[in-house]
Amino acid sequence: MMVIKNSRLRTLLRYGLPFVGIPLLVILGALVFRGRQYLLISLGVAAMALLCFVAGFERKKTGARRLVLVAVMTALSIAGRFIPLFKPVTALTILTALYLGGESGFLVGALSALLSNFSFGQGPWTAFQMLAWGMIGLVAGYLAGPLKKHRWLLLLYGLVSGVVYSLLMDVWTVLWVDGGFQGGMYRSVILAALPHTALYALSNVAFLWLLAKPIGEKLERIRIKYGV
Numbered sequence: 001m002m003v004i005k006n007s008r009l010r011t012l013l014r015y016g017l018p019f020v021g022i023p024l025l026v027i028l029g030a031l032v033f034r035g036r037q038y039l040l041i042s043l044g045v046a047a048m049a050l051l052c053f054v055a056g057f058e059r060k061k062t063g064a065r066r067l068v069l070v071a072v073m074t075a076l077s078i079a080g081r082f083i084p085l086f087k088p089v090t091a092l093t094i095l096t097a098l099y100l101g102g103e104s105g106f107l108v109g110a111l112s113a114l115l116s117n118f119s120f121g122q123g124p125w126t127a128f129q130m131l132a133w134g135m136i137g138l139v140a141g142y143l144a145g146p147l148k149k150h151r152w153l154l155l156l157y158g159l160v161s162g163v164v165y166s167l168l169m170d171v172w173t174v175l176w177v178d179g180g181f182q183g184g185m186y187r188s189v190i191l192a193a194l195p196h197t198a199l200y201a202l203s204n205v206a207f208l209w210l211l212a213k214p215i216g217e218k219l220e221r222i223r224i225k226y227g228v
Helices: 008-030 036-052 061-082 087-098 103-119 125-142 146-150 150-180 183-191 194-227
Strands: none
Touching: 008 036, 008 087, 008 125, 008 150, 036 103, 036 125, 061 087, 061 103, 061 194, 087 103, 087 125, 087 146, 087 150, 087 194, 103 125, 103 150, 125 150, 146 150, 150 194, 183 194
């Protein structure tokens, strides 16, 4: 597995790609290409998410082990999207980030959207889903300490993540329909999506309540045992 040895380059990739490179690519796909090259945009997001993940570790052996765990969590997340109404993607992305790092969480969120949409349908919305779930995972990694220590804070983060995900997807809706961002239309879209947003946010809380302890304990044991 590729290892990036230059520490400055690793830092640049870890922060520059998720906060600058990927958002710019997603916006470019929506405004300039108008969704015509959506698959290329999505693959570009996936490539940058993988590069960000690689920049998050130094040792080849440790990185390979982490990649296996990320693959398992991604598979579970994809399978979870087939559950009617309630989707555990956000919860599994958050748990991955808490125990394997923010870059791992970003990769799980991004790949879950891209790969599962080969069944649910690819489109210009895929890149926005990848960005939304990826950022939820990345931020969860930064907040891993307090989120693991306080159960209520973890549940609150899951609730807020559901709202943030819907708000980001509503941005895509406005850009796609109107060709630009209009505040009035954005507010209308938010109001129309309120029932779905509430259901999704509450489902995140439910999944985190059920899965945080069993999955967290297993990931923590593996992390300690294999030095991930």
